[in-house]
Every structure is written in structure tokens, then in C-alpha cells.
Amino acid sequence: xxxxxxxxxxxxxxxxxxxxxxxxxxxxxxxxxxxxxxxxxxxxxxxxxxxxxxxxxxxxxxxxxxxxxxxxxxxxxxxxxxxxxxxxxxxxxxxxxxxxxxxxxxxxxxxxxxxxxxxxxxxxxxxxxxxxxxxxxxxxxxxxxxxxxxxxxxxxxxxxxxxxxxxxxxxxxxxxxxxxxxxxxxxxxxxxxxxxxxxxxxxxxxxxxxxxxxxxxxxxxxxxxxxxxxxxxxxxxxxxxxxxxxxxxxxxxxxxxxxxxxxxxxxxxxxxxxxxxxxxxxxxxxxxxxxxxxxxxxxxxxxxxxxxxxxxxxxxxxxxxxxxxxxxxxxxxxxxxxxxxxxxxxxxxxxxxxxxxxxxxxxxxxxxxxxxxxxxxxxxxxxxxxxxxxxxxxxxxxxxxxxxxxxxxxxxxxxxxxxxxxxxxxxxxxxxxxxxxxxxxxxxxxxxxxxxxxxxxxxxxxxxxxxxxxxxxxxxxxxxxxxxxxxxxxxxxxxxxxxxxxxxxxxxxxxxxxxxxxxxxxxxxxxxxxxxxxxxxxxxxxxxxxxxxxxxxxxxxxxxxxxxxxxxxxxxxxxxxxxxxxxxxxxxxxxxxxxxxxxxxxxxxxxxxxxxxxxxxxx
Numbered sequence: 266x267x268x269x270x271x272x273x274x275x276x277x278x279x280x281x282x283x284x285x286x287x288x289x290x291x292x293x294x295x296x297x298x299x300x301x302x303x304x305x306x307x308x309x310x311x312x313x314x315x316x317x318x319x320x321x322x323x324x325x326x327x328x329x330x331x332x333x334x335x336x337x338x339x340x341x342x343x344x345x346x347x348x349x350x351x352x353x354x355x356x357x358x359x360x361x362x363x364x365x366x367x368x369x370x371x372x373x374x375x376x377x378x379x380x381x382x383x384x385x386x387x388x389x390x391x392x393x394x395x396x397x398x399x400x401x402x403x404x405x406x407x408x409x410x411x412x413x414x415x416x417x418x419x420x421x422x423x424x425x426x427x428x429x430x431x432x433x434x435x436x437x438x439x440x441x442x443x444x445x446x447x448x449x450x451x452x453x454x455x456x457x458x459x460x461x462x463x464x465x466x467x468x469x470x471x472x473x474x475x476x477x478x479x480x481x482x483x484x485x486x487x488x489x490x491x492x493x494x495x496x497x498x499x500x501x502x503x504x505x506x507x508x509x510x511x512x513x514x515x516x517x518x519x520x521x522x523x524x525x526x527x528x529x530x531x532x533x534x535x536x537x538x539x540x541x542x543x544x545x546x547x548x549x550x551x552x553x554x555x556x557x558x559x560x561x562x563x564x565x566x567x568x569x570x571x572x573x574x575x576x577x578x579x580x581x582x583x584x585x586x587x588x589x590x591x592x593x594x595x596x597x598x599x600x601x602x603x604x605x606x607x608x609x610x611x612x613x614x615x616x617x618x619x620x621x622x623x624x625x626x627x628x629x630x631x632x633x634x635x636x637x638x639x640x641x642x643x644x645x646x647x648x649x650x651x652x653x654x655x656x657x658x659x660x661x662x663x664x665x666x667x668x669x670x671x672x673x674x675x676x677x678x679x680x681x682x683x684x685x686x687x688x689x690x691x692x693x694x695x696x697x698x699x700x701x702x703x704x705x706x707x708x709x710x711x712x713x714x715x716x717x718x719x720x721x722x723x724x725x726x727x728x729x730x731x732x733x734x735x736x737x738x739x740x741x742x743x744x745x746x747x748x749x750x751x752x753x754x755x756x757x758x759x760x761x762x763x764x765x766x767x768x769x770x771x772x773x774x775x776x777x778x779x780x781x782x783x784x785x786x787x788x789x790x791x792x793x794x795x796x797x798x799x800x801x802x803x804x805x806x807x808x809x810x811x812x813x814x815x816x817x818x819x820x821x822x823x824x825x826x827x828x829x830x831x832x833x834x835x836x837x838x839x840x841x842x843x844x845x846x847x848x849x850x851x852x853x854x855x856x857x858x859x860x861x862x863x864x865x866x867x868x869x870x871x872x873x874x875x876x877x878x879x880x881x882x883x884x
Contacts, residue, residue, distance in 0.1 A: 279303045280404055287412050288763070288799075290419070293317075296412040297327035300405045304384075305329035315409065317382040369394070371402070373410050377791055381413045418792040425753055429500040430775045431478055432485035440499035440507055445558045447511050455552040456510035456519035457561050459569040460488070460526060463544045463577040465504035472539055479536045484543065487529035491522060507565075516551050516582055523547045523580045546572035550583040598650055600636050605660055609636050612667055613834040616844050617686070617805060617827040620819035625844050627684030627718065629827065630668045631834045632660070657690045662702050669710035669717060671837060675845060676712055683845070686718040686748060691725045695732075700739040707743060714744025718769065722750045726761060734765060741766040751807075752793065762800055770797045772823070774808025782813050786821040794823050 283299050297315040305313040314328040370385045384406060394402055427439040435443070447455050462484065469477035481504065488506060492498045497509040508526070513519050526547060534541045548569025552561050564583040572581035604610060614628040634642045651657040665687055672685045693699050707714050719740060726733035741747060748769040749762070753776055762770075776790050790806075797804045806818045809828030818826055832844070 280408065283408055287408065287415060290415070290763075293412055293416040294327060297409060298329070300409055301327045301329035304402060304405050312387045314385045314387065315382055316385060317413065318380070371406060373406055373413070375410060375414055375788060375791075376795065377785060377788055379788055381410060381417075384409065414788075414792050415796065418789065418796060421789050421792075422753055425775075432482050432500050434485050434489075434506075435497055435499040437499060437501045437507075440497055440501070440509060441558060441562075443497050444509055444561070447509065448552060448556060448558060448561070452511055452552070454513050454515070455556075455561070456508075456513040456516075456522070456549060457551075457565040458508040458510070458519065458523050458526070458547055458549045459501075459562075459565040460506045460508070460523075460545050460547045461569060461573065462504040463546060463573075465543075468541060468543075472537075472541070476537050476539060476541075480534055480541060480543070483534055483536065484530070488526055491525045491529060496522075513551060516549075519549050519551055520580060520582060523549055527578055527580065544578035546575075546577070547580045548572050548583065549580070594650070597642075597647060598654060601634075601647060601650055601654070601656060604634060604636065605656075605663060607637075610634055610660065610663065611836065612664065612671070613836055614685075614840045615827055615834040616832045616840065617684075617825050618831050620806075620815060620823055620826050625683070626825050627686055628840065629686045629720070629834075630664060630688070632664055632688075652690060652692060655692065657692050658696055661690055661693045662706075665703060665706040666709065669706045669712055672712045672716050673710040675841075676716065679845070682713055682716045684716055684718055684746075686720050688720045688750065689725075691722075694721065694725045694736050697736070699736065700743060703740060703745060704743050707745070715746060717745040718748050719745055720748045720750040720771070723752075723761070726765065730761075737765055748805075753789075762796075762802070767802055769803045769805060772804060772806045774806075774828070777806050777808045777814055777818070777828070778810070780811075780814045780817060782811065784813075784817070786817040790818070790823075791821050794821050798822070 279299075280303065283296060283303065286296050286299060301313045301315060312329070370383055372380060373382045373384060375381055384402070427436060428434065429436045444455070444457070465477070465480075468480070481500070485498070485500060485506070488508070489498050492508060493510075495511050497511075499507045499509070501507050508522070510519055510522060527545060530543045530545060534543060546569060548565050548567065548571065550561055550564035550568060564587075567587045568581045568583040571587055572579040575581065611633050613631045613633050615631060616625050617627040617629060618624065619626045632644060632648070634644075634647050636642065648657070651660055668685045668687050672683060676682045693702075696702075703717070703719070707717060721737075726737070737747060746768040747766060748771055749765075749767045750771045751773045752770050753773045770793070772790060772793055776787065776793070780787065794804050803824045805825035805827065806814075806823050807827060809815050809818065809826045809830045811830055814828075815826055815830060835843075
């Protein structure tokens with residue numbers, strides 16, 4: 266066999282360097298410039314350029330060895346001119362290439378067929394490239410597509426990390442960061458308005474979530490008109506909004522803006538043939554010399570709470586006499602203090618399915634609270650209190666031990682160990698003793714360490730990254746696997762993924778929910794799955810609610826899925842009866858693929874998909 270030529274080895278080394286640049290997340294311009302140099306040196310014509318669309322036309326992003334004539338042509342080239350100049354040429358492989366009057370070009374497509382850019386060779390005089398040169402160009406194109414898709418993914422994740430997915434307003438994380446910056450800058454007075462729509466849940470239930478979402482978008486648009494040039498309007502959750510006023514002369518100025526917000530709601534909303542009248546309650550607080558972001562938000566929320574209690578369409582400014590803990594919360598804190606020793610906490614389990622085989626691949630462990638005489642309490646009501654009081658550390662340790670104990674029971678019944686995924690709080694990660702707690706739970710139960718997965722959100726490492734990184738590597742040292750939960754919903758960073766030992770990436774349900782019947786998998790989800798695979802991580806999609814969503818995610822090579830389409834969270838007895846038959850039983854619970862390619866429950870599997878829409882409303 267002939268030895269590879271020095272030129273070929275040089276090309277391979279150059280391409281490897283560019284692949285390393287992509288992994289280091291160098292800028293797209295740097296990567297494409299390096300590719301231009303590589304391709305230009307290898308070609309006969311010498312000239313090379315990459316064009317990317319900026320929405321209105323084609324923009325030259327990188328170029329190598331362009332002649333003055335070629336540079337002048339490309340600088341003035343718009344989309345129409347380029348399209349007119351390109352003639353379709355079919356290669357033997359079926360790829361579409363394009364021949365200019367003088368030169369040659371090729372379109373760059375994403376994995377889902379989206380046009381990303383063009384590579385041009387203005388000075389190429391021959392027919393389409395052949396042989397090693399053509400293969401070299403193909404390698405360059407693949408790397409270019411990967412770099413462009415990575416850049417698009419980073420930009421999209423950055424936007425999502427700072428903006429509400431529905432209204433495109435600033436989200437809570439970004440608004441709190443900006444509030445902190447305003448107070449640090451020493452502004453004389455910062456005003457904070459906390460607004461919540463009246464009776465919105467009723468409207469949502471009667472008219473449906475789609476109409477409710479359209480209303481929220483229109484409310485955001487009207488509120489934005491009151492924000493002024495410097496104001497920051499955010500959607501903080503559900504039907505609640507916050508407006509930051511960076512420089513107010515006095516509280517009366519903030520009160521005036523609050524009434525302007527209410528005035529924008531006086532005109533009825535016409536949505537989907539419905540005429541809807543809305544009002545809101547608004548609480549406001551203004552900063553003083555000792556204000557912190559937390560204290561100012563707390564004061565605005567207390568005023569908001571009082572405004573809602575006073576009736577519809579009210580504005581309340583914070584007064585010191587309001588700063589008393591609501592009796593309902595005090596009572597809940599009191600009960601939670603003894604809930605663990607009274608045995609009031611229970612664990613529910615939500616199955617996770619392989620999108621390839623349809624088999625149960627694991628379960629997510631979810632904490633529930635059932636105090637005597639009160640029925641089941643929503644996790645949204647009690648988990649923040651556990652966090653605020655620090656009790657989450659002790660309760661979380663109990664969850665770990667109980668989940669591992671239960672996994673040991675299941676593993677004794679089956680020849681295949683079942684993965685149990687346990688949510689971990691940032692407070693637990695901040696505890697230097699936490700890796701020992703995990704190791705103790707594994708030792709006591711005797712389960713394989715790989716059967717335990719620890720789910721963490723991005724909030725764990727956006728503070729002291731170095732300390733969080735040390736703890737995560739210690740946790741990985743126990744043999745347990747690590748999953749990054751709600752990916753894309755917070756301060757998403759691919760740089761973090763390169764530095765932290767995550768095994769699995771959970772795609773946030775906000776990416777999955779918009780996939781409607783007939784839609785293909787969104788390009789962003791495709792990019793996340795591709796990037797995770799490149800980094801050696803598995804992927805699991807959260808919040809799957811339809812067969813179509815499950816199917817397109819499987820086609821996008823997402824590894825696993827969970828959501829109400831498959832199964833709701835359930836107590837251990839129901840999970841065992843429906844999904845975890847005894848070893849050797851013929852009652853295997855799984856999904857099957859139809860002739861149309863859809864993943865659906867197997868007949869007699871006990872999976873109640875018909876109940877899923879009702880469950881979604883309750884969830």
C-alpha cells in the first residue's frame with residue numbers, strides 16, 4: 266500500500282486543527298477563515314470565500330487569496346444577484362453544486378435541509394473539482410456546517426437563556442441580573458413593579474391554553490409600550506410580569522407608570538374570535554440606600570399580594586406594615602419542619618423510554634408531600650420552602666437513600682438494572698459532604714453505581730463554577746452518572762459542557778412543546794442532539810405529549826424521552842404493576858412502532874395514553 270503523500274498528511278493535520286477550533290468554540294469567522302486558507306492552498310484556482318445569509322442578503326464572512334476583481338464582485342453581491350449567477354450542476358453523487366461564468370460554488374445545508382451558506386471559488390477555471398481535491402472540499406464543507414450550526418445553537422441558547430420563550434420578553438434570570446446591576450451602579454432610586462393578571466387561570470381553563478398564550482403575548486406588547494426607553498419588562502412566570510424602572514424621581518412616578526399599565530388593559534382583547542376583558546393587580550416598591558435585589562423583589566411581591574387581596578385592578582405600594590409573612594406560609598413551614606420524621610414524604614416515579622427500542626430505560630424520582638388532613642400538596646408550593654429553610658439538604662439525603670433502596674428491590678427482580686434519576690438541589694451541591702452522602706446511599710443499597718443518576722440544573726454551576734466543578738467530579742468518582750436537567754432553560758453554555766463530567770443532557774420541555782402535528786424536529790433540537798453526541802453525551806427529551814413528538818425526536822436520534830404521552834408520575838405500586846413485571850414474565854411493557862413510523866403503546870401494555878390530555882391539564 267502506498268504511503269500517504271506529505272500534502273495529504275498536511276491537509277489532514279490542518280483539518281484536525283480546525284476541528285479542534287470548533288470544539289474550543291472559536292468564532293465562526295475564525296473557523297471559516299482557517300477553512301478558506303486550507304481549501305485555497307489545496308486548489309488550483311487559489312481563491313476561496315464563504316458567504317452566510319444575514320437575513321437580507323449574502324455576507325462575505327471569510328475569504329482567502331481573492332483577486333481585486335473577485336473581491337469587488339462579492340462585496341456587492343446580494344441574494345437575487347447570486348441566485349441569477351448560479352447555474353445548477355449535478356455531480357455524480359447527486360449533490361447540487363453550482364457553476365458561475367468564472368468559478369464554482371456549493372451550497373451548505375444543515376442536517377435538516379436548511380440553507381446555511383455558500384462556499385465560492387471565484388477563480389476556479391476547470392470543471393467541478395474531482396478526486397482528492399473534491400474530497401478535501403467535502404471535508405471542509407462538513408466542518409463549516411458544524412461550525413455554523415454550533416454558532417447558531419450558541420446564539421439561540423443565549424437568547425433563550427435571557428428571554429421568555431412565549432413573549433420574547435426578558436426572563437426572570439436576566440431581569441434579576443439587570444436589577445442587581447442597577448443597584449450596584451448606585452442609581453438614586455430604582456422602581457420595581459410586580460403585575461399579575463386577574464382571573465387568568467379561569468380564562469385559560471374556559472378558552473384553552475392556546476387563547477391564553479395569545480393573550481399573554483398581547484398583554485406583553487401593551488405593557489411594553491409603558492416601559493419607556495430604559496425600562497426593563499420581564500415575564501417572571503405564568504401570568505405575572507415585572508417592570509424595572511432604572512431611574513424614578515419618586516414613588517409617585519412609579520405609581521403613575523403602574524396606572525399606565527392598568528390603562529393598557531382597558532380596551533378588550535380580540536383573540537381567536539373571543540372578546541376578552543382583563544385587569545391586573547400591581548405591587549410596587551422603590552429602592553433605598555440599603556436595598557438588595559432580594560429585598561426589593563420581596564417588597565414588590567408583598568405589595569402585589571396585598572393588591573390581589575384587595576380586589577381586581579388594584580395598585581399597591583409597599584409599606585413597612587405589610588412585611589409580615591402570610592399565615593399560610595408560616596403554617597406550611599411549621600408542618601414541613603416535622604414532615605420527614607412523621608413519614609409524610611413519598612416518592613413518585615415517572616418512566617423514561619428508549620426512543621429506539623421503546624423499552625423502559627429508567628425512572629425519574631419525584632418528591633411528593635402528603636400531610637395528614639390536607640391531601641397531596643403541589644411540589645411547586647413546598648419545595649421552594651424546603652430550599653429557603655435549608656431543609657432540602659436533609660430531605661434530599663432521604664430521597665437518595667430511599668430511591669437507591671427501591672432500585673435495589675427492582676434489581677433483585679430483574680436481570681437488567683434499572684436507572685433511577687434523582688433531582689439534586691444547588692444547596693446539596695454546596696455541601697462539601699454531599700459526595701459522601703451519595704456514596705453512603707450506594708453502599709447501603711448495594712446497587713451498581715451506574716444505576717444512580719443525579720440530575721442537576723444549570724443553576725448549580727453559574728455561581729462558584731470552580732467549587733461546583735470540584736464537587737461534580739467527586740460525584741462522578743462515585744460511579745454515579747450525571748445529567749444536566751432543563752438544558753436550554755437557563756444560562757446554557759456549551760463551554761460548561763466541555764468542562765463538566767455530564768453523561769446525559771435533558772432537553773428542556775420548552776423546546777418540545779411547540780412541536781405540532783406534521784412539524785419536523787426543530788433545527789435547534791437537532792443541533793442540541795448533534796452537539797451532545799459530539800461531546801459523548803446521551804440525550805433525553807422532557808415533556809413529550811404526543812406520538813408525533815416522540816417520533817420526530819426518535820428520528821432526530823434523541824436517545825430517550827419522558828412525558829405524559831408515555832406515563833405520568835406514579836406511586837411505586839402502580840409503576841411495578843404497569844411497567845416493571847417480575848423477571849421472566851411475558852407482560853413486557855413497551856412501545857412499538859407503527860407502519861407509519863409512530864411510537865405507540867403496545868396493545869395490552871397498560872399505558873393509558875387516552876388519559877394524557879386530562880393529565881396535562883392537571884399537571
